[in-house]
Amino acid sequence: MDISGLALRTQAAWFRALAAGGFAQTSVGDGFAVSTGLHSNSENGAVIDPSVAGSDELDALLDWLREKAVPASVLVTGPPGPEATARLIDRGLKPERTGHNMGRPLAGLDHDVAPAWQISEVTDVQALRENQRVYADDGWWGEPGELDRRVDVAARLGFGPGSPIRHWTAHHQGVPVGAATSFQFEDAVWLVHCCVTTGRRRHGIGTALTRVRLAAAARQGAVQAVAFPSPDGYHLHHALGFELAPVHPDRCFYLQ
Structure with missing residues (x-):
């Protein structure tokens, strides 16, 4: 690969x-x-x-x-x-x-592991705004009006089950604690973003969001996955069998 x-x-x-x-x-x-x-x-x-x-x-x-x-x-x-x-x-x-970069084939990955967190796929604009606010509240963007622009861009691109672009939000007792996005093309899926709120990290939320995205992509025909990892993302993906490769x-x- x-x-x-x-x-x-x-x-x-x-x-x-x-x-x-x-x-x-x-x-x-x-x-x-x-x-x-x-x-x-x-x-x-x-x-x-x-x-x-x-x-x-x-x-x-x-x-x-x-x-x-x-x-x-x-x-x-x-x-x-x-x-x-x-x-x-x-x-x-x-x-x-x-x-x-990091990547792995999807064959051999256990897609039937039930997530330990409440994770729901984004299917409407209200849920999309809640999803994007996770990144905003975690300091990913600092420009005025950036949340509105991000929601507008994501809405224009389309999202949801069956779409190339899909978003998921993790909740704990009804409060959003994580968000993630995937982009599928040809036979591959790109794990675009994954954010877990401060204070909720190291509890398996990022792993759960990643497993959900990989399982959804496999059901849509993907056979390989790729990620552009941060230092924290490296450890998460490595634990799921992703290999590291120089650009x-x-x-x-x-x-x-």
């Missing part, structure tokens, strides 16, 4: 999903860029062919992204040559060379 290759395909599929969701976008030759306006380099970016990486078309995409004044990523669909890589760096892009260098760049 090429974990980091899957991670790159996942990110590209996510940007294509954002473009299909009707967010601001532009295309130049074999490349495109999309922006939700959120302050996140995973919600704004471009997908380019290696040939675009070394051509004048690159400048048009980068100029468009810079006008949006938000963090962004640039993904290259194949290994760029040395000249193309140098051009990307010369245009102010920072190459990702030291990160790691493919010079395939993802960050707009400075």
